[in-house]
Amino acid sequence: KEMTFVNMCPDQERNVQVAADGSNSLDDVRTQRHTATCTIERSMMVRVIDDIAMTTLKADVRWLSMDLTSLVKVDSVFIDGQATTFFRAKDRSTFFVNIPVPMPKGQPFTMRVVYSGDLIRRVDDYTILRTSLDWIPSHSYFHKALYDMTFTYPSSMTLVSLGKKVSTSTQDRMTTSRWVTEQPNSNNSFHIGLFKEKPLTTPDGVPKCMLYYVADSYDHVDEIGTDIEQSLTFYTKLFGPPPINMLHATELPGTHGEAFPGLLHLSSLAFVSTADFFQEQFIAHEVAHQWWGISVKPLSYRDRWLSEGFSEYSCLMYSQLAAQETKKFFRLLEEYRKGIMSFGKKDIGKNLAPPAVALGYRVSSGAGLEFEAYNQFVYYKGAWVIHMLRNMMIDLVTMREDAYMTVMREFYNRFKNRHASTEDFKTTIEQLTGADLGWFFDQWVYGNQLPTYRVAWKKEQQQDGQWKVTMRIRQQGVGENFRMPVPVKIADEDGKAIRLRINVTSTTNVVELPPVAFEPEEVVFNDLTSVLCDVKEESF
Ligand SMILES: [Zn+2]
Incomplete structure (x- = not known):
């Protein structure tokens, strides 16, 4: 993709917070x-x-x-x-x-x-x-x-x-x-x-x-x-x-x-x-x-991703669920991921740090890559933030998505024809799910770190005939307190599988997974392309 196109979207930027009628303290x-x-x-x-x-x-x-x-x-x-x-x-x-x-x-x-x-x-x-x-x-x-x-x-x-x-x-x-x-x-x-x-x-x-x-x-x-x-x-x-x-x-x-x-x-x-x-x-x-940006309006430029990231992820979901093009859904997520992970690294010697989503239009400040940064971080990383939240809410046993669907519907319902902020979105999810998500928004919206996971696994048959998988995950490129629940799939050669989440919480994690009745042939870390990261496999 050589050209970058810009969707010029509703509302111009301003640095001050706006009241419900759109006025602010600077207005006469x-x-x-x-x-x-x-x-x-x-x-x-x-x-x-x-x-x-x-x-x-x-x-x-x-x-x-x-x-x-x-x-x-x-x-x-x-x-x-x-x-x-x-x-x-x-x-x-x-x-x-x-x-x-x-x-x-x-x-x-x-x-x-x-x-x-x-x-x-x-x-x-x-x-x-x-x-x-x-x-x-x-x-x-x-x-x-x-x-x-x-x-x-x-x-x-x-x-x-x-x-x-x-x-x-x-x-x-x-x-x-x-x-x-x-x-x-x-x-x-x-x-x-x-x-x-x-x-x-x-x-x-x-x-x-x-x-x-x-x-x-x-x-x-x-x-x-x-x-x-x-x-x-x-x-x-x-x-x-x-x-x-x-x-x-x-x-x-x-x-x-x-x-x-x-x-x-x-x-x-x-x-x-x-x-x-x-x-x-x-x-x-x-x-x-019509939903995100026009009906639910970003409260300030920092909340811009509620318009662009949400619209972008809505259209990814449209490809996945309505047009039934699952491959395209994952291909685009992967394309966006690559762009985000490699941002600023393409030119030798530049090595720019990736900006935070909450910078809004300021993602391009100083980077000199104006449209690219805005597209990559407000549109695409914004979309990825919702994707990560969605996959954190999937019931991995039934694969049902009721929690996520309720959150999106309720957030729209609460803020339609109003301005909303990142905090409003966070509060809506917290109230509906009972989860504390401060750490998530700090890492992925207000923060700019992107993890690389180096993953190794081994299997061992126990005396009762069941198999035990041990995983070692080395977390890199992020601070020591960075954490994320990452879905893992254990499958046998016929594709029979169980899914669970590993809480990756520190620099080196060694985790024994619950025993399974079949011999694992494949262990997929970051199953369902759930977390915005690089995964590198290594031997145990
Ligand atoms: Zn747009």
């Missing part, structure tokens, strides 16, 4: 609602009038900072109907709005921003949104607001946005449709194009969905449709219903995918490429964001 105002009219002309020029309902969080704010993509020009700004002064440096996204009359703290007011620009590129039949996130003015990318958006656009094109389409009408070959969201959300997007539409079928209780794509000649339209239908159905069953009634999945030229509540932008490559990345993984990852 909080945003409640955007009521906007967006006219998309035949030339694809976009003109927007956005009335933003806000409330002051501080008294006497004189200049309010706002962000808006530098692709558009701010034409005028009004406060409560009065034109006001604003300042914006050339080619900058930030602009400052003068509040002409000082307001007390807690004062509601409306800011109207009138702007226009070249937000959409059209190349033949393809339309490209030049930015999908910052095309609406915001004081903070975190504020959760309601959106009432009215779009007017050429009737030859199809437009989808967030929320419920409450009305649509056509005049002079221009269509006007109004989209109203019901859940406060921290961003808004849309997509417009010359789309073919493919209605997808999902069972009752699962959101309806529609796939929008440009060309009938694509190879993978049916597969993409199937993966959306099945992953949406699978996750709904697994975690509970997402807070949307309808999912619009749209093709967007380029290499990235992006998820909004009820709206997906899917890279064009997914429709034509045979690369692993763009097959079901890509689709199922973006669909999973």
Whole structure:
């Protein structure tokens, strides 16, 4: 895998903790609602009038900072109907709005921003949104607001946005449709194009969905449709219903995918490429964001893996359990493991220490391997953390996974439409299982160590005819107090097997396993690929 693709995902980064409404202590105002009219002309020029309902969080704010993509020009700004002064440096996204009359703290007011620009590129039949996130003015990318958006656009094109389409009408070959969201959300997007539409079928209780794509000649339209239908159905069953009634999945030229509540932008490559990345993984990852990242939002940048790691592991589970591609599930886990274990060691002399998952976007600080570190540690190690927890919860006798399934469902249920932290996840598992997991999160989320186990085993027949296996495990690359329960499988030549866990707790462990009735032919340490580690076999 030579290229690394980035799923740009919901919410921008910020270093401060956010309240439930998305505001934080640095904010001057909080945003409640955007009521906007967006006219998309035949030339694809976009003109927007956005009335933003806000409330002051501080008294006497004189200049309010706002962000808006530098692709558009701010034409005028009004406060409560009065034109006001604003300042914006050339080619900058930030602009400052003068509040002409000082307001007390807690004062509601409306800011109207009138702007226009070249937000959409059209190349033949393809339309490209030049930015999908910052095309609406915001004081903070975190504020959760309601959106009432009215779009007017050429009737030859199809437009989808967030929320419920409450009305649509056509005049002079221009269509006007109004989209109203019901859940406060921290961003808004849309997509417009010359789309073919493919209605997808999902069972009752699962959101309806529609796939929008440009060309009938694509190879993978049916597969993409199937993966959306099945992953949406699978996750709904697994975690509970997402807070949307309808999912619009749209093709967007380029290499990235992006998820909004009820709206997906899917890279064009997914429709034509045979690369692993763009097959079901890509689709199922973006669909999973409806649960992780959009509904359950990371509380701070340190909790980012709750969005990316969870979405990544959800799509691994989709491959394993819904698409029934167990081999692929283990192949991808192994691929991710190799990348994580070898991180920073590829270039001679570099030998960078692996970063901790809880660094969020800061995993790349100083490493100079920005995307690689973010993908390896927030997406892939994040996914591995859940995989390890899952395998710690498997009943090794019955192989049932009720405990893990309950944990995921309950965590989603507790934090849907809210912000959640790593500690919230830990507490949820601890409350449901009664286990103390401080050590686990310290090692695998807040810590950066990765163990290597050097393993030897021998067998011995006892006087009663049973066989006893002794294992020696030397733990390396981690501190002395590092510990982990590791599943072990003892099997005979016909494949008859028993499974158990060994608590590896120190530098050298010598463990006598309970006697078995058959002669062991194979002893598998780290059975079910349960722990993120290197295993090296040696003789006893
Ligand atoms: Zn993602």
